[in-house]
Amino acid sequence: MTSQALLIDRFFLPGAFTAEPREPVGVAMQFAAGEEIYAQAEPVEFVYRLVSGAVRSTRLLSDGRRQIGDFYYPGDVFGLETSETHRFSAEGLGDCQVQVLKRFAPSRSGEDRIRFDRMISAATSRELDRAQDHILLLARMTACEKVSSFLLSIANRFKAELTVLPMSRQDMADYLGLTIETISRMLGRLQADGVVEFMGCRHFRIRHRSALDRLAAS
Amino acid sequence: MTSQALLIDRFFLPGAFTAEPREPVGVAMQFAAGEEIYAQAEPVEFVYRLVSGAVRSTRLLSDGRRQIGDFYYPGDVFGLETSETHRFSAEGLGDCQVQVLKRFAPSRSGEDRIRFDRMISAATSRELDRAQDHILLLARMTACEKVSSFLLSIANRFKAELTVLPMSRQDMADYLGLTIETISRMLGRLQADGVVEFMGCRHFRIRHRSALDRLAAS
DNA sequence: CGTTTCTTTGAATCCGGTCAAGGTCCGTGG
DNA sequence: CCACGGACCTTGACCGGATTCAAAGAAACG
Numbered sequence: 197m198t199s200q201a202l203l204i205d206r207f208f209l210p211g212a213f214t215a216e217p218r219e220p221v222g223v224a225m226q227f228a229a230g231e232e233i234y235a236q237a238e239p240v241e242f243v244y245r246l247v248s249g250a251v252r253s254t255r256l257l258s259d260g261r262r263q264i265g266d267f268y269y270p271g272d273v274f275g276l277e278t279s280e281t282h283r284f285s286a287e288g289l290g291d292c293q294v295q296v297l298k299r300f301a302p303s304r305s306g307e308d309r310i311r312f313d314r315m316i317s318a319a320t321s322r323e324l325d326r327a328q329d330h331i332l333l334l335a336r337m338t339a340c341e342k343v344s345s346f347l348l349s350i351a352n353r354f355k356a357e358l359t360v361l362p363m364s365r366q367d368m369a370d371y372l373g374l375t376i377e378t379i380s381r382m383l384g385r386l387q388a389d390g391v392v393e394f395m396g397c398r399h400f401r402i403r404h405r406s407a408l409d410r411l412a413a414s
Numbered sequence: 415m416t417s418q419a420l421l422i423d424r425f426f427l428p429g430a431f432t433a434e435p436r437e438p439v440g441v442a443m444q445f446a447a448g449e450e451i452y453a454q455a456e457p458v459e460f461v462y463r464l465v466s467g468a469v470r471s472t473r474l475l476s477d478g479r480r481q482i483g484d485f486y487y488p489g490d491v492f493g494l495e496t497s498e499t500h501r502f503s504a505e506g507l508g509d510c511q512v513q514v515l516k517r518f519a520p521s522r523s524g525e526d527r528i529r530f531d532r533m534i535s536a537a538t539s540r541e542l543d544r545a546q547d548h549i550l551l552l553a554r555m556t557a558c559e560k561v562s563s564f565l566l567s568i569a570n571r572f573k574a575e576l577t578v579l580p581m582s583r584q585d586m587a588d589y590l591g592l593t594i595e596t597i598s599r600m601l602g603r604l605q606a607d608g609v610v611e612f613m614g615c616r617h618f619r620i621r622h623r624s625a626l627d628r629l630a631a632s
Numbered sequence: 633c634g635t636t637t638c639t640t641t642g643a644a645t646c647c648g649g650t651c652a653a654g655g656t657c658c659g660t661g662g
Numbered sequence: 663c664c665a666c667g668g669a670c671c672t673t674g675a676c677c678g679g680a681t682t683c684a685a686a687g688a689a690a691c692g
Binding site for chain 4: 633634636638640642643644645648649651652653654657658661
């Protein structure tokens with residue numbers, strides 16, 4: 197195995213980033229809260245892997261409407277857009293650390309090149325799967341179902357007793373195709389019904405999982 | 415160039431299928447209107463390329479709600495799902511001809527294998543782009559904008575004076591996340607406003623393109 | 633030519649949006 | 663340490679676009 201191959205495997209390690217790598221994997225970068233990692237319409241140069249923090253990918257329409265494509269958490273690969281330029285921008289939701297790798301490196305050839313391409317297409321496939329789930333969510337779910345399945349998917353991702361929401365209400369709204377007021381109302385309702393419990397607006401725990409599963413109804 | 419490579423290039427030729435191939439490209443199959451080409455949850459065995467007719471990919475929820483993932487027209491490759499099993503089913507909208515190629519052929523190796531993988535990932539990328547546009551449409555557009563941009567995208571695809579809608583109102587509704595009544599009303603309104611003109615419910619022409627562009631507003 | 637399926641149209645309803653006001657959380661500086 | 667200011671979140675009242683329910687009309691098919 198070449199060291200390039202090792203690098204690529206480390207970069208694309210699925211799941212959360214746990215082990216300390218012995219050698220640097222791509223270039224490590226740090227971004228502040230709200231800082232842009234790459235911009236919409238900018239040429240695609242790199243692939244990114246989130247080490248810590250959380251990232252959102254967003255798309256702006258000319259009239260100011262905003263759509264969030266996805267949220268990324270530690271271990272996720274993002275920025276792998278297929279065209280020449282980025283169709284989304286990416287911003288940190290808080291301070292975050294990112295590993296950066298050249299998207300098209302002429303130095304990569306032979307085995308390494310194949311390896312890299314295969315990993316990229318695996319990551320693209322995961323992206324497509326998530327996009328398709330997102331479509332189902334947006335097209336055929338009520339506000340309550342959207343919010344329920346959103347909470348559920350974050351909780352499932354982190355599997356901790358207490359789940360932290362790294363994004364604002366506005367971010368949730370722009371992801372789910374709702375307004376902040378509706379988000380707030382639905383969260384209030386879920387709490388009033390004893391399904392979840394909030395401690396401050398960014399921390400919650402699930403109190404009645406089967407009810408939440410039922411409400412998410414997918 | 416090996417004959418396998420030729421086959422793959424022919425199969426994945428972008429755009430409409432115009433030239434007669436000198437040799438068969440995959441296996442040609444014929445499906446009747448409404449017939450299932452592959453089923454949801456069925457293992458992925460083949461990749462498909464539409465020669466004539468039109469196809470929809472659909473997903474069914476347990477409670478009967480239906481979502482259409484996409485419509486495919488001659489020249490499009492479909493059925494390239496990333497998991498082991500199909501997350502959608504595909505059905506012909508009318509009678510249609512399809513070319514079928516094994517998704518995982520052990521006989522493909524070396525150059526051919528690379529070639530094939532590259533083509534698959536190009537097609538997957540296109541699919542992802544479309545899914546992302548679909549997300550924007552569903553999350554942030556009004557019924558009128560949805561219907562307008564739908565008509566526009568079909569018209570742009572075929573670029574004929576008179577455009578044929580191969581799908582039913584129900585199909586349009588399940589694609590756009592609306593009801594058939596709303597679809598019908600919006601089409602009626604667009605016609606009343608002189609933006610489009612319908613001849614029967616499956617044929618229309620654009621009478622005022624700039625107005626339609628403005629309504630589609632993306 | 634009759635039956636079935638699909639489409640259109642109308643009236644009433646409801647879910648989520650809009651507008652507006654008030655509350656909470658934090659960081660900053662007096 | 664507390665007061666102030668601003669950003670974010672919650673809550674209420676009202677509104678409107680899309681759905682629902684219902685029925686009539688048009689098209690497809692045997």
